[in-house]
Amino acid sequence: MTAATKPSVFDAGLPVLDYDITATPQDIYPQFRAAQQQAPIALGPVGPEVLSYELARTVLRDPRFGIPPGIHLSAHGITSGPLWDRVTRSILNMEGAEHRRLRGLVSTAFTPRGTARMDPTIHTVVNELVDRVAGQGRCEFVADIARPYPIPVICALLGAPRDDWQRFSRWAEDIFKIVSFDCDLAAEEPVILRAWAEFDDYIDEMIAHRRDHLTDDLLSELIRAEDDGDRLDAGELRMLAFSVLIAGTDTTRSQLAASMQVLCDHLEQWELLRDQPDLAMRAVEETMRHSPSMCSTVRSALDDVTIGEYMFPAGTFIIVNTYAANRDPAIYDDPARFDITRDEPPPILTFGGGAHYCLGANLARRELAEALKILAHRMPHPRRVGPVPWKPLLGMSGPTSLPIEFG
Incomplete structure (x- = not known):
């Protein structure tokens, strides 16, 4: 059979x-597992879903598949206008030569x-957040630790003074409505x-x-x-600062909470991490493999594309x-098992792949570890003391x- 047929x-x-x-990832996982035994692709409620590791990696690396522009906006019926x-002009939605140019410069x-230079800020922020709840011996981890954590780190990364962290937080809360499915985006x-x-x-004042x-x-x-003499202009610098804010805040919040939950549910792994802090980076990889907050990414075929049998x-x-x-x-032995000592597992696909591999992956890993x-x-000895509802699989979960x- 030829490719054309x-x-x-x-x-x-x-x-x-x-x-x-x-539905949440945990609710749907039995369906994914059953479908994987039949084929590397299944037909989901919004289109084909690539389920196998090898095919997913292939699609993520194949330039014949692009990111649909403004996907979160179009889901709300917004397909034009200033927003x-x-x-769609941010690096998160770019393709082609201009995208390659900006990635090369950045x-x-x-x-x-x-990203290692962020360690002092990370340590200060996390310790201050824990200080607020340490005496109580309990907390609502999402609200008390995960949610406030990333903004101060991003501010310090960009070079904004500590006095302005709250301003960034307010801007972020409003701007993040772009990727929310819970609001009337047009309004x-x-x-x-x-x-x-x-x-x-x-940011313009900072640039000047x-x-x-x-x-x-x-x-x-x-x-x-x-x-080769090419530099970023003010508009590109401004856009990249925005991209850092939008891409590095909710993802880190959600993944830190997801990582904390799975470690609470496997206390022997938590104790192992406490006693062997050098396992922290491996713990990040395993929690993002086993319990990721970003469970999927979207692509669209730019032309008729044949891969393998499809x-x-x-x-x-x-x-x-x-x-x-x-x-x-x-690919993964006993894939549902959570084990931060997995020996040289294949790279996770949570950060994407190809031309759109997450630029901030090193920073995200560092922040989490x-x-x-x-x-x-x-x-x-952390333990859950109530239900832990998750956001849906599609979009940002956790x-x-x-x-x-x-304690």
């Missing part, structure tokens, strides 16, 4: 996933060595645009000051960035189900609350 994914007799789009223009600022658009404009004005007084922060690194018609909306792929039994080290030391006692 491969069956469309819609006509290939693939297994069907029957779940509500509000649409701003969102990537040097996100090396492991570059909230003026609020979002106002917060975004205030954030841009603030940094051009004459470069320091040891991300914004200065981006100003220094150069490739053809994806042009325009097909595809869910790359990294939650299922990271638990592929063909350093936070877990401190929490394991300062919160002995616990919405996590009541714990410790």
